[in-house]
Structures are given as structure tokens and as C-alpha cells.
Amino acid sequence: MKIPTSLKHKPVIVSENYEQVDGRYADTSDAKGLSLGLAQWNDRGKVDISAKVWRYTGEKWSRQSEELPLHRVLDLAILVTRSMLYFREEAYRNKNLYDPENPVIDRIGLQGDAMTVAVCTDNDRINEDIKLFSQALSEDDELNGERLRMLSRILKDMGY
Numbered sequence: 835m836k837i838p839t840s841l842k843h844k845p846v847i848v849s850e851n852y853e854q855v856d857g858r859y860a861d862t863s864d865a866k867g868l869s870l871g872l873a874q875w876n877d878r879g880k881v882d883i884s885a886k887v888w889r890y891t892g893e894k895w896s897r898q899s900e901e902l903p904l905h906r907v908l909d910l911a912i913l914v915t916r917s918m919l920y921f922r923e924e925a926y927r928n929k930n931l932y933d934p935e936n937p938v939i940d941r942i943g944l945q946g947d948a949m950t951v952a953v954c955t956d957n958d959r960i961n962e963d964i965k966l967f968s969q970a971l972s973e974d975d976e977l978n979g980e981r982l983r984m985l986s987r988i989l990k991d992m993g994y
Contacts, residue, residue, distance in 0.1 A: 835851065835853075835890060836850060837850055837867040841874070843871055843873065844872040846883075847869065847870040848870075849868040849869070850866070850867045851866070852867045852887075857974075858974070864892075868885065868886070868888070869886045870883060871883070873903065882903055883904050884901045884902060884903050885904060886902075887901075909949065913949075915982070917939070917971075920939045921967075921972075925964075930964065931964045931965060931968055932953040932964060937953040938950060938952045
């Protein structure tokens with residue numbers, strides 16, 4: 835499906851027909867495309883790049899389509915991968931998969947400060963939810979592993 839170019843987000847690089855590779859939602863997804871382009875919030879003389887997930891309801895482009903600045907996409911990737919590492923190498927050491935006395939998993943230095951990665955102890959069902967989260971990560975290991983291997987390869991090709 836063609837991504838619209840007449841809306842405020844101006845696509846530059848696109849992945850159309852994303853619904854065919856959208857993980858467990860492949861072939862049934864309403865996410866029809868991904869794009870990198872000029873952000874819809876750009877002001878005159880200021881240009882930000884954003885990533886957008888284009889969702890289509892079957893009749894029109896959805897207002898639930900998401901647009902994020904690139905640094906937030908990368909921050910989410912950091913959060914995802916650090917969380918995956920935690921569940922792979924650390925969580926099993928704790929009875930409830932985390933230490934209630936020290937729920938901080940990591941502090942990752944960014945821009946002179948640090949992004950805190952922690953278990954959300956404000957969630958009143960965290961003991962149940964963290965087990966479900968861990969189980970879902972485990973069940974999707976092959977699906978996510980394929981994407982992580984590709985990401986690793988591309989980062990290595992870029993010199994990282």
C-alpha cells in the first residue's frame with residue numbers, strides 16, 4: 835500500500851507493505867508502512883526527522899498512526915535491548931524476577947545524564963505482569979532475534 839505524501843509528515847525513506855513483515859501480525863496488520871521523513875511538527879527554518887508507523891483502517895489512514903523523533907526511536911531500541919538482556923541474564927536470580935528493594939536495572943549515560951531502566955514497582959500487579967512480560971519475551975525470542983541480528987549486522991557495517 836502506498837504511503838500518503840500529501841499529509842504533514844513528508845516521507846523521504848519508506849517501507850511500504852510493512853504489514854507483510856509486522857512480526858506476529860504479518861498479513862493481518864493495520865500497520866501498512868514505515869517511513870522516515872520530515873516531521874509534521876517542523877516550524878519554518880527548523881527541520882526534524884521523524885519515524886512514522888502508518889496505520890490504515892481499511893477505509894482511511896488512522897489517527898492512531900504514530901510519529902516519533904529519531905532519537906526517541908533509538909531510545910526505545912536501547913530500552914528494549916537492555917530489558918531483553920536483563921531478562922536473559924539477570925531476572926532469574928530473583929524470586930519475582932526483580933528485586934523490590936532495588937528495581938533499577940541500569941542507568942545508561944546519554945547527553946550528560948542517564949536514562950534509568952527500572953522495573954515499574956508502581957504497577958500494583960507487577961509480580962504477575964513481569965512474569966507475563968518475561969514469558970512473552972521468551973515466546974518471541976526467534977522473531978525478535980532475527981531483527982536484532984539484522985540490526986547488529988547493519989550497526990557493524992556502519993562501524994559501531
